[in-house]
Amino acid sequence: MKVLIAMSGGVDSSVAAMLLQEMGYELIGVTFQNRIISADSEHNAIEEAHSLAQKMGMKHLVIDVQDYFNKTVIQNFTNEYLHGRTPNPCTVCNYWIKWGALWKIAEEQHCQKLATGHYARIGEQNGRFFIRKGADIVKDQSYFLWKLSQDHLKNTIFPLGDYTKPEVKKIAEKLGFVNLSQKKESQEICFIPDNDYRSFLSANVPNYADFCKIGNFEDTSGKVIGQHQGYPNYTIGQRKGLGIALGVPAYVVAIRPEQNVVVLGKKEDLAGKFCRLSEVNLMKYATVPDDFHCTVRIRYRSHGEKARIFADEKGFCCEFENPVESITLGQSAVLYEGEDVIGGGVIS
Numbered sequence: 001m002k003v004l005i006a007m008s009g010g011v012d013s014s015v016a017a018m019l020l021q022e023m024g025y026e027l028i029g030v031t032f033q034n035r036i037i038s039a040d041s042e043h044n045a046i047e048e049a050h051s052l053a054q055k056m057g058m059k060h061l062v063i064d065v066q067d068y069f070n071k072t073v074i075q076n077f078t079n080e081y082l083h084g085r086t087p088n089p090c091t092v093c094n095y096w097i098k099w100g101a102l103w104k105i106a107e108e109q110h111c112q113k114l115a116t117g118h119y120a121r122i123g124e125q126n127g128r129f130f131i132r133k134g135a136d137i138v139k140d141q142s143y144f145l146w147k148l149s150q151d152h153l154k155n156t157i158f159p160l161g162d163y164t165k166p167e168v169k170k171i172a173e174k175l176g177f178v179n180l181s182q183k184k185e186s187q188e189i190c191f192i193p194d195n196d197y198r199s200f201l202s203a204n205v206p207n208y209a210d211f212c213k214i215g216n217f218e219d220t221s222g223k224v225i226g227q228h229q230g231y232p233n234y235t236i237g238q239r240k241g242l243g244i245a246l247g248v249p250a251y252v253v254a255i256r257p258e259q260n261v262v263v264l265g266k267k268e269d270l271a272g273k274f275c276r277l278s279e280v281n282l283m284k285y286a287t288v289p290d291d292f293h294c295t296v297r298i299r300y301r302s303h304g305e306k307a308r309i310f311a312d313e314k315g316f317c318c319e320f321e322n323p324v325e326s327i328t329l330g331q332s333a334v335l336y337e338g339e340d341v342i343g344g345g346v347i348s
Contacts, residue, residue: 001026001112001113002026002028002109002110002112003020003025003026003028003112003113003115004028004030004102004105004106004109004113004114005027005028005029005115005116006030006098006102006114006116007029007031007060008031008045008117009045009046009047009049010180010183010185011172011180011183012118012168013049013116013117014117014172014180015159015172016115016116016158016159016160017052017056017115018056018171018175019159019160019171020115020159021056021058025113027058027059028059028060028061028109028111029049029053029058029059030060030063030102031045031060031063032062032063032064032069032097033046033063033064033065034064034065034069034191046062048180050062065097065101068096068101069097072097073089073092073093073096073097077089077092078205081197081201081232082205082211082232082257083257083330084231084255084256085328085329085330086236086329086330088330088331088332089189090189091144091145094145095148099148099152099156102114102116103151103152113155113156113157114155114156115157115158115159116156116158117159118134118144118158118160118161119134119135119136119139119158119163120140120141120142120145120161121133122153122157122158123340125284128284128285128286129150129154129283130283130284130341131145131148131153131283131340131341132161132340132341133336133339133340133341134158134162135161135162135164136163136165138164139164139165142341143297143300143334145341146332146334146341146345147279147281147344149281150283153283169182208232211230211231211257212229212230212232213260214227214229214230215227215228215230215262216228216261216262217242217244217261217263217264218261218262218263218264219264220265220269225244225246226246228242228243228244231257231260231261231262234252234262236252236254236255236327236328236329237270237325237326237328238251239251239252242264246264248266250264250265250266251265251266251267251269253265253270255329267325270325270326271323271325272320272324273319273320273322273323273324274317274319274320274327275317275327275333275347275348276314276316276317276348277316277318277333277344277345277347277348278316278345279345279346280315280316280343280344281343282342282343283341283342284337284340285342285343288309288343291308291309292308293306293308293309294306294307294335294336294342295307295336296309296318296320296333296334296336298324298327298328298331298332299331305321305322306320306321306322307321308321329348331346332344333345333346333347
């Protein structure tokens with residue numbers, strides 16, 4: 001079987017390729033070129049991926065995805081912030097780039113499957129495919145994969161799903177790739193290496209000054225308590241960098257872009273029990289019954305909270321059993337049943 005594997009030059013995708021080759025698959029590697037990312041780091045990644053592919057005797061492609069990346073991931077990223085929301089670019093990138101663009105290349109190369117170095121697994125039940133948590137609970141990336149379709153899932157292999165990160169590093173060392181096993185990982189958004197999204201917005205939104213202008217801070221009663229430097233500079237739950245001294249800890253509890261207002265409150269004002277979900281994608285089940293109970297994660301590092309899922313005239317709703325802090329518009333809410341991903345949606 002011929003498999004197209006995404007290769008970033010890092011230890012995860014490299015070991016995934018090694019494992020697949022040991023299993024007897026015929027591999028074609030592909031590395032994306034995207035000039036919006038740091039030129040030096042991207043060049044190094046391409047060179048490292050190409051070098052490994054040569055050593056493994058496999059074909060390696062470098063595909064320029066900058067225009068498509070701009071139209072999908074970057075457009076979503078900037079639009080969300082300009083609407084007072086906090087985006088989840090990795091989820092969007094997985095859907096549009098790492099599977100959307102990747103599968104088209106797989107078809108062109110006559111590959112039957114595609115593979116990545118994600119720490120996740122795929123389950124199947126009653127003819128439906130779904131994401132399962134990876135064996136490594138620290139590195140598990142199931143949260144970012146909820147948008148994948150049934151076609152995506154049934155044609156995907158996750159070679160690292162049953163491994164832990166330390167085990168993956170040991171495999172690289174055992175096969176003679178010591179430097180690769182010690183390569184430092186980035187924990188930041190790939191196109192914002194300095195983690196400063198505000199500067200990125202300023203540089204990439206042509207009319208940014210029309211959105212990012214001085215407005216009012218209000219308290220939860222609607223009283224004006226100061227001025228902010230433009231609502232896109234703030235996210236729900238933010239405490240540091242507010243530029244205002246109130247004598248007590250203050251947090252961003254709401255953003256109203258239409259009025260250019262940022263609402264500040266106490267920590268307890270961040271707690272909520274309800275949110276709506278848009279762009280819902282169901283995996284494990286084609287439908288879920290009303291009053292369906294499951295565990296919901298509203299951020300990557302969350303352990304999840306018990307919740308009831310139901311529908312009203314406006315769509316899917318999520319009601320938590322206990323108050324949850326910082327339910328943030330634009331972030332992903334991912335529904336779990338044990339280790340299985342039932343589906344997910346965007347908090348709206």
